[in-house]
Amino acid sequence: MLAERGIHRSQKQCHRGQLVGITLDVSAALLCPVKHSKLTHMHTRPAVLTSLAMGIRLSHTYPTPAKRAHELLSDDTLRPLFNAVDPSSCLNASAAATPQPQLTSPSQTNLKRYNYNTRVTMLIIGLTGGIATGKSTVSSLLSSPPNPLPILDADVIAREVVLPGTPAYRAIVSHFSPTVPDLLEDDGTLNRAALGRAVFGESEDAKRERKVLNGITHPAVKRALVWGVLKAWVRGEWAVVLDVPLLFEGGLDKFCGATVLVACDLKIQKERLLQRNPHLSEEEADQRIASQLSLEDKRRRANIVIENDGSLEDLERSVRGVVEALKPWGLVTLMEWLIPGFGLWMAGKEWLMRNYWRGERKAKL
Numbered sequence: 001m002l003a004e005r006g007i008h009r010s011q012k013q014c015h016r017g018q019l020v021g022i023t024l025d026v027s028a029a030l031l032c033p034v035k036h037s038k039l040t041h042m043h044t045r046p047a048v049l050t051s052l053a054m055g056i057r058l059s060h061t062y063p064t065p066a067k068r069a070h071e072l073l074s075d076d077t078l079r080p081l082f083n084a085v086d087p088s089s090c091l092n093a094s095a096a097a098t099p100q101p102q103l104t105s106p107s108q109t110n111l112k113r114y115n116y117n118t119r120v121t122m123l124i125i126g127l128t129g130g131i132a133t134g135k136s137t138v139s140s141l142l143s144s145p146p147n148p149l150p151i152l153d154a155d156v157i158a159r160e161v162v163l164p165g166t167p168a169y170r171a172i173v174s175h176f177s178p179t180v181p182d183l184l185e186d187d188g189t190l191n192r193a194a195l196g197r198a199v200f201g202e203s204e205d206a207k208r209e210r211k212v213l214n215g216i217t218h219p220a221v222k223r224a225l226v227w228g229v230l231k232a233w234v235r236g237e238w239a240v241v242l243d244v245p246l247l248f249e250g251g252l253d254k255f256c257g258a259t260v261l262v263a264c265d266l267k268i269q270k271e272r273l274l275q276r277n278p279h280l281s282e283e284e285a286d287q288r289i290a291s292q293l294s295l296e297d298k299r300r301r302a303n304i305v306i307e308n309d310g311s312l313e314d315l316e317r318s319v320r321g322v323v324e325a326l327k328p329w330g331l332v333t334l335m336e337w338l339i340p341g342f343g344l345w346m347a348g349k350e351w352l353m354r355n356y357w358r359g360e361r362k363a364k365l
């Protein structure tokens with residue numbers, strides 16, 4: 001069923017910017033000879049030496065999260081998931097031309113371009129979505145047992161880097177205090193509602209001020225994310241989740257092995273936003289939504305789309321499916337470490353495909 005729908009071809013599209021992965025993998029080979037020597041000496045030594053000498057990572061291409069999901073779930077369970085694949089994302093022209101059945105349930109996981117190259121050391125999962133679509137809810141599910149993943153939440157970090165005394169705080173006060181009179185609370189912290197009113201919206205002024213605020217906060221947020229990723233890698237996590245609302249806008253998706261979008265209908269998004277932030281007027285809610293790349297654009301860019309229009313139970317089910325699909329395959333991992341030629345072949349293939357795919361992407365956007 002999956003092959004008919006061209007799902008198998010779409011893997012060529014998702015070999016994307018993985019400099020972090022490459023660096024981590026080469027570093028792993030350099031730093032972890034002990035770990036590798038736990039495997040058969042005769043085989044692992046040439047594997048490690050080859051990867052070091054060539055300076056090429058032994059990539060982890062898992063062409064088959066979908067196949068894995070297929071094995072775990074029945075065809076009936078999977079059908080609604082794969083029905084949701086955007087035909088334009090398939091390379092297979094005949095599959096793209098096939099009429100696509102409509103979504104059959106309100107909350108589904110859209111697994112597309114599913115070959116999110118997991119790697120020896122750690123998979124970086126970029127979690128994003130529009131404002132109030134449910135990223136934090138998904139994050140908390142991902143960080144819960146039985147398979148808790150470490151989460152780096154950009155919103156939380158963005159709050160920390162603007163605490164009084166930080167360079168970002170000083171820069172914000174210096175730039176915004178002349179135009180935002182109520183910029184500071186009594187205790188000296190930023191009045192976030194007032195700052196929000198100054199930067200959200202589609203007017204030229206708001207756009208300019210948002211650019212300034214992003215220019216101040218984003219470098220600090222990115223630095224904190226890099227540290228967080230390194231710490232997770234040192235701890236030996238198999239994956240780390242970057243919960244970043246502006247993942248695509250800020251170009252951070254280039255460093256992710258997989259990108260997961262939490263999306264929902266615009267009307268539901270606005271309702272959830274107003275319910276969660278009752279101090280916002282309808283107009284302010286619209287302005288916040290309009291300050292981000294549209295969900296349609298994000299849908300086109302993401303590897304996985306979680307449609308969060310249904311209940312929390314639906315969402316929980318979708319998240320479980322995503323984790324299963326992303327989990328590494330032990331056998332391929334072992335093969336790549338044991339057989340250097342196989343690992344190198346995978347790395348070369350990936351390099352070619354990544355470049356090919358990036359060309360495609362530029363042409364499409």
Ligand SMILES: CC(C)(COP(=O)(O)OP(=O)(O)OC[C@H]1O[C@@H](n2cnc3c(N)ncnc32)[C@H](O)[C@@H]1O)[C@@H](O)C(=O)NCCC(=O)NCCS
Binds near residue numbers: 199217
């Ligand atoms: C403007 C600020 C003060 C408003 O604070 P407030 O407490 O009302 O909102 P909060 O920070 O909780 O953000 C809520 C949501 O708004 C959206 N959002 C926040 N900043 C931005 C932005 N610069 N552009 C577009 N959307 C944004 C995100 O979806 C975020 O999840 C604050 O959002 C901020 O400092 N933004 C700049 C830093 C940033 O870009 N943060 C996002 C993660 S990198």
Ligand SMILES: Nc1ncnc2c1ncn2[C@@H]1O[C@H](COP(=O)(O)OP(=O)(O)OP(=O)(O)O)[C@@H](O)[C@H]1O
Binds near residue numbers: 134136138312
């Ligand atoms: N499936 C769902 N059913 C009902 N309510 C939901 C569902 N998913 C999320 N919500 C609610 O919607 C609101 C927004 O969700 P959440 O805070 O997770 O969004 P977010 O994308 O992280 O928002 P932000 O971009 O502002 O950080 C919350 O009040 C949450 O409880």
